[in-house]
Amino acid sequence: MKVLICYFSATGNTGQIAKAIGGRLGQMGAQVDYKDVTPLEARQEPVGVEPYDAVIIGSPIHSMRSPRLYREWLGTLEGQGKRAAMFFTYGGFQVHPAPYDLRRRLEERGFKVVASATFPGAHTYNLAGWQAMGGRPDQQDLGLAAEYAKELYPRLNGQDPAMVGDLNSGPYTEEQLDEFESFRFKMAAMLPNRQGEECQMCLLCQEQCPSGAMDAEKGEADPSKCIVCLQCVKDCPDQALKVGDMTPFFQVKMEKDQETAESLRKKRGKLYL
Ligand SMILES: Cc1cc2nc3c(=O)[nH]c(=O)nc-3n(C[C@H](O)[C@H](O)[C@H](O)COP(=O)(O)O)c2cc1C
Ligand code: SF4
Ligand code: SF4
Known part of the structure; x- marks a missing residue:
């Protein structure tokens, strides 16, 4: 199975989880490519998913959703009915409706969303005086990311036909x-x-x-x-x-x-x- 992991990660938390998931998938026999679309140039051209069996989309949570720049770039992908899994890092506060919102966007682009996961990460605003989630993701978080990869494998290759369950749409318009x-x-x-x-x-x-x-x-x-x-x-x-x-x-x-x-x-x- 060939898997593409796309992620946006300004301060590295989401990138760390991406590598933990990809590392475990690799150990299980998948061929994993990474696409870090944090740099502006990396988002100048859409990425083709044709060579891949499945795609994993990683995102930090910015104000309860994926960052605006990343949402815009994701809107350029053509899912072509491929299976996709999501994961998020967040600084300890509102997680929802980010997974719900991203699933909707990916389905609109033609992906079949099979799973989602959230992982705590040091809050970006620790750089501005906060003290939330310092030192995260830690070994236990990275271990959970590897476990997620193990659960994902049969969903990404279609052996397990299940799709992601209900996600919280949150209270906001x-x-x-x-x-x-x-x-x-x-x-x-x-x-x-x-x-x-x-x-x-x-x-x-x-x-x-x-x-x-x-x-x-x-x-x-x-x-x-x-x-x-x-x-x-x-x-x-x-x-x-x-x-x-x-x-x-x-x-x-x-x-x-x-x-x-x-x-x-x-x-x-x-x-x-
Ligand atoms: C603009 C902005 C908004 C954020 N909003 C939230 C939020 O709504 N809930 C939350 O728990 N964390 C929030 N965070 C913290 C990040 O989600 C968290 O630190 C994330 O792990 C950063 O990922 P990265 O290191 O891959 O960039 C926000 C961070 C930024 C920069
Ligand atoms: S904080 Fe603003 S200026 Fe600094 S890297 Fe992020 S987007 Fe650019
Ligand atoms: S503020 Fe100065 S030293 Fe710091 S990254 Fe920008 S150019 Fe480099």
């Missing part, structure tokens, strides 16, 4: 979800910038930015393009890019969602088979 997403991009304090810090002008932040938003010379992100993925903040070799402190927002969110450091730490991934 599409318009509300669009609003939550765009609200975050409008928070100027969240946009990465350089305020006089030493910078070797390596251009990495500009060259790697998934949305083409970063101007390395100015040390500023274009608010109309930036998706606040914080890849530039994480990867800057001089740690010269900063974002506003989100700690107060995090504390309010913890109370609102009735979460504690302990309850977040205890969260584990889930398989939807």
Whole structure:
């Protein structure tokens, strides 16, 4: 069986799970190719799924859905009736309706969605003062990803004809979800910038930015393009890019969602088979 694993991963969590799933499938005899579509150039051309028996789509959760750029790119795929499985990484808070939303989009593109899974990952905004899911995915999360691959194998090759079960559509309308997403991009304090810090002008932040938003010379992100993925903040070799402190927002969110450091730490991934 030949499997393509596509993923978007600005800060690496989703990529780690992709490799754990692919590694196990490989051990079981599958030929696995990876397509990391985080870089802007990687999304310039649609990817053909013809050479593959099945496809696995990995995504971080951004404001309860897959990142906007990734959703747009996924809309260019032609499923041709192939089997597809999904997986997500998230920072400890709302998971839904991301799996429901992505399944709908993949089915619209002609895929048959056979399974889904969610895995906790260090919250991107730990780079802005949060403390959610530090150190994740850990060995246990990666072990669950390998178990997911084992369960997936017969579904991807059609031996097991089952499709993914019911997924939670969540309480929000599409318009509300669009609003939550765009609200975050409008928070100027969240946009990465350089305020006089030493910078070797390596251009990495500009060259790697998934949305083409970063101007390395100015040390500023274009608010109309930036998706606040914080890849530039994480990867800057001089740690010269900063974002506003989100700690107060995090504390309010913890109370609102009735979460504690302990309850977040205890969260584990889930398989939807
Ligand atoms: C813009 C943005 C929105 C996010 N929204 C959510 C969310 O709704 N729920 C959640 O639990 N985590 C959320 N996160 C955290 C990420 O889902 C999590 O850190 C993920 O593992 C990052 O994956 P990556 O390292 O592959 O980029 C968000 C992160 C970003 C950057
Ligand atoms: S990645 Fe950091 S060091 Fe490199 S150009 Fe950007 S801000 Fe400067
Ligand atoms: S400028 Fe925005 S979109 Fe680009 S890497 Fe930085 S946070 Fe991500």
